[in-house]
Amino acid sequence: MSASTAVQGLTYADVEVGTEITPVSLPITYKRVCINAASTWDWFPGHHDPEYARAQGQQNIYLSTLFYHGFIDRGLNDWAGPDALIRRRKISMIKSIYPGQTATLTGTVVGKREDAGKYLVDLELLVSSEEGPCVPSEATLELPGGRS
Amino acid sequence: MSEDVTGLGLRFGTVEEGKAWVGRRSEPKKAWFPIDRSMVLYYCSLVEDRNPRYWDGDECPPGLLMTLGFNPQWSPEHLRRGDGLFALGIPLPGKHIINASTTTELERRPRIGDHVSIEEEVASISDEKTTRLGTGVFITSVTTYRDQDGGVIGRNTNVLFRYNLPEDSA
Numbered sequence: 001m002s003a004s005t006a007v008q009g010l011t012y013a014d015v016e017v018g019t020e021i022t023p024v025s026l027p028i029t030y031k032r033v034c035i036n037a038a039s040t041w042d043w044f045p046g047h048h049d050p051e052y053a054r055a056q057g058q059q060n061i062y063l064s065t066l067f068y069h070g071f072i073d074r075g076l077n078d079w080a081g082p083d084a085l086i087r088r089r090k091i092s093m094i095k096s097i098y099p100g101q102t103a104t105l106t107g108t109v110v111g112k113r114e115d116a117g118k119y120l121v122d123l124e125l126l127v128s129s130e131e132g133p134c135v136p137s138e139a140t141l142e143l144p145g146g147r148s
Numbered sequence: 149m150s151e152d153v154t155g156l157g158l159r160f161g162t163v164e165e166g167k168a169w170v171g172r173r174s175e176p177k178k179a180w181f182p183i184d185r186s187m188v189l190y191y192c193s194l195v196e197d198r199n200p201r202y203w204d205g206d207e208c209p210p211g212l213l214m215t216l217g218f219n220p221q222w223s224p225e226h227l228r229r230g231d232g233l234f235a236l237g238i239p240l241p242g243k244h245i246i247n248a249s250t251t252t253e254l255e256r257r258p259r260i261g262d263h264v265s266i267e268e269e270v271a272s273i274s275d276e277k278t279t280r281l282g283t284g285v286f287i288t289s290v291t292t293y294r295d296q297d298g299g300v301i302g303r304n305t306n307v308l309f310r311y312n313l314p315e316d317s318a
């Protein structure tokens with residue numbers, strides 16, 4: 001990506017169990033939910049048709065799986081830097097997030113391990129709204145082992 | 149038995165008919181387009197991701213992998229393909245769907261120019277369960293994303309709840 005090989009962001013040695021990631025919040029507007037559908041090609045009607053969403057048992061149109069993927073990855077790379085590689089990410093959607101609410105990502109390092117020469121950090125994450133926990137998640141990041 | 153109100157190609161049948169699909173695997177499906185920069189940057193704008201690997205480099209956020217399995221909303225008849233999302237073609241009773249969970253495992257960073265092939269396998273279908281949304285089954289499917297050389301980029305294990313509202317069956 002660049003001529004420099006210097007590590008951008010955190011290394012394995014920089015992170016301790018219990019470290020909290022930098023929280024990230026985004027206001028969820030109608031526009032953002034529309035961008036969600038358009039940018040991900042996810043035209044399932046629950047994400048753009050309020051009448052369908054309500055018929056489905058939802059309050060309104062709501063954010064999609066692909067939003068949470070991108071939002072969580074953005075938060076992790078904001079915190080750990082662009083060199084951190086997301087090896088695994090699990091999201092569980094227990095409550096939807098609707099226009100007018102705020103999506104907030106928080107998280108904590110729960111483990112560190114070396115596996116086959118990779119430096120891995122395990123995190124527990126949560127995307128929440130004003131209504132409480134919405135998307136409990138977990139991730140494993142591969143971090144550079146040390147500064148070059 | 150019911151009609152597809154999602155427009156995504158849901159097929160309908162009994163739970164037993166659906167369970168017969170466990171273990172079935174789709175034919176590899178080539179994404180309509182290679183990953184391109186406009187897709188990447190529009191997705192980054194959705195979540196306000198400033199990662200220079202995407203804006204200045206040639207990498208693609210892994211969250212976009214699922215997008216590559218979606219077909220255009222319209223195409224000329226001679227180009228139409230009958231290869232919607234495999235899990236939605238399982239004959240089952242529910243007329244609604246909502247994603248419950250996704251686990252992504254990444255072998256390498258996806259890049260602009262990757263022309264991805266997608267292969268989906270039905271891993272399990274639960275017995276009928278009732279949640280706050282309604283009554284239905286959880287479909288677990290495993291999707292493998294390969295590049296143009298056959299190398300695995302990543303895998304998604306997806307759990308989809310397919311259900312009816314209480315009033316749907318009244």
